[in-house]
Amino acid sequence: MSHQTPDRLHRQALEILASIEGRTLSKKERAQLPQQAMPAQDPLVRRATMSEVTYGYSEEQARVEAMRCLQCRNAPCIAGCPVRIDIPGFIQAIEERRYQESIGIIRESSLLPAICGRVCPQENQCQANCTVGKLLKDPFQSVSIGRLERYVADIDRRDSGGGVPSVKPETGKRVAVIGSGPASITVAADLRREGHAVTVLEAFHRPGGVMIYGIPEFRLPKAIVDDEIDTLKRMGVEIKTNFLVGRTRKLQDLIEKDGYDAVFIGTGAGLPKFLGIEGENLVGVFSANEYLTRSNMMKAYDRSRADTPIFQPRKVAVFGGGNVAMDAARTAVRLGAETVNVIYRRTRTEMPARAEEVDHAEEEGVIFHFLRSPKRILGDEQDRVIGIECLSYELGEPDESGRRRPVAIPGSESRIEVDTVLVSIGNDSNPLITRTTPQLQANKWGNIVTDENGKTSMERVYAGGDIVLGAATVILAMGEGRTAAAAIHAMLSR
């Protein structure tokens, strides 16, 4: 992908609009309109700044992209969206410049469009099924549903940033919501709207969950998340930070002593996995969670102001191929690393990270080593990292997940010289609440077990998001929050 200036992209869109002015387009013509690229900062410039990489479409680009949608009667894209947004509906409203209506359609199903438009893995969800992508035989040529969603959400943020959803008369019922990630934000908003008193209990000093401490500013500006939290506060939701359920208060005490009528657990994934290889506790080896938390939440990248230190990387290896790995790699680039190597067991096609992030990482100079896996981490006599040793792999038969299983090639060891290793191979579930609440049923991975309404094995206790799904996505967490909120409201109304 070669970088094009925002100005150029905008001019191209203007020309297209001029050439079709006043005409009704046939389906074929629509499908032949060029897909609108996302305007972004110059890769060389953005290597040194935390500010958001992408600027979002101009109005003309958004309209051209909206015109690419064929308004399919069966709308296969909708089935790919976990919260079933009326996608052709909101896109048609963009084409016709009815932006208020467009955001209204999205908000019927989604609470966090400015966030999901930015971070959804669209190519595996709504855009995977899009007819345009099918016609052009390239799923990456699908209508850019996520970018359009972001476009109207950003307009809405700009124009009606002060709006507060209406809240029904107080019901006298009290709900405790544990954690403040997307699942919890959704539950809090939906239940408050119904008139229940809601208290959010968050362990960190700042609410927002992974969207604050994990996903970096350059991909999701913190101001957007802060605004969502602010909306909750203005609706009358109480937010208590520095409150670790299981320690500051036991879960059952929230119900038995503090008199909450229902509890929602949205505590996320937590507990980073390590590989269990030699050298993993050397100085210079970090979990991506730690590295990202230091940089994002503790603002360690701002060296002149932040008290929290961060390891100064020179040559970095990142283990893993998901969004977390991409975020860690690109954060290291921005903190001044000379070289950043991503080590991934399979090939680019199997990488779970969003395609756009992989492209962006590559543009920023991140080096990818596919079909390789770390065997051990090498240290000097001071226990400082000096390199890694990797084994090469080839792809064998497909495994349960349908992906071809990587098989090690004997004797294929090779070394890469690095001083920093960021481990990002996934998370186990945080054991704190389940350990301190024996009656709460969890599966063998420590994920809380719920029924299809999000209800746990305990009366009045619901759960959703990563603590139930294992590491998943923002939109899935939000969807689970919606379901649980509806079930809690039904229970409280009985």
Added chain:
Amino acid sequence: MNRILAWEQLSQQVFRIRIEAPLIAEERQPGQFVILQLDTSYGERIPLTIADADPHMGSITLIFQAVGRTTRILSSYRAGDRIENVLGPLGQPTHIQNFGSVVAVGGGIGVAPLYPIVQALKGAGNHLTVIIGARTRDLVILEKEMRALADELIVCTDDGSYGRKALVTAPLKELCTTLPGPDLAVAIGPPIMMKYCAETTRPYHVPTVVSLNTIMVDGTGMCGGCRVTVGNQTRFVCVDGPEFDGHQVDFDNMLKRLDAYREQEQSAQRNCRIEEVRR
């Protein structure tokens, strides 16, 4: 926001503060700690042991040594000032029972986290020998409080300016060789001291509990920054600890990991202008 109710200087670098934290005071058990942060936007999160708690007053006591940026700024706070964020109680409580005879060793500031454990062990009916070690006389803390609890109290200083001129491992070894030896040793202090205490008790098979003071960020098991190698396994101090079997801990690795940020911490101290940050 947690108001400071009382402030006291225990030695040149050691301070005791009592702060308002009703929920923590109600739940906390010996061995647990808090993480505090002085400034929500740019501050660092640091762990400190809960040295004492008063559930009726809704307050907890912290004892800390001013070693770096955050603890120095905190040492400039006085009664009435507020600490923006306090999270706790964190970590597993100490396992308390009647073991019989227990020797409790505290080195330097480690005497502070040792105090609530000694209190609880005494309450469970143990016979207690307490060893306090410090570099010099001025750095001996909580002697009066410990004397009130201990069946026997031994104070050592490195330079001999007070008590015995010895390292804490000397009396510890004597106790191990005197029959019947102690049933349990608890050692809290600088990692190097805990390492040598564990080496001292190892030949005598005296179970030895240490409380590890690794670097922490969240304190909830999310970041893995506090991990240590215990019996060849990776464990997280904030959720699995802070107390571990001292004979199983890889202290050498822990010592090196504690130094990971030394250069940056030192430059942060140079930037530290206490007057400016005080409100």
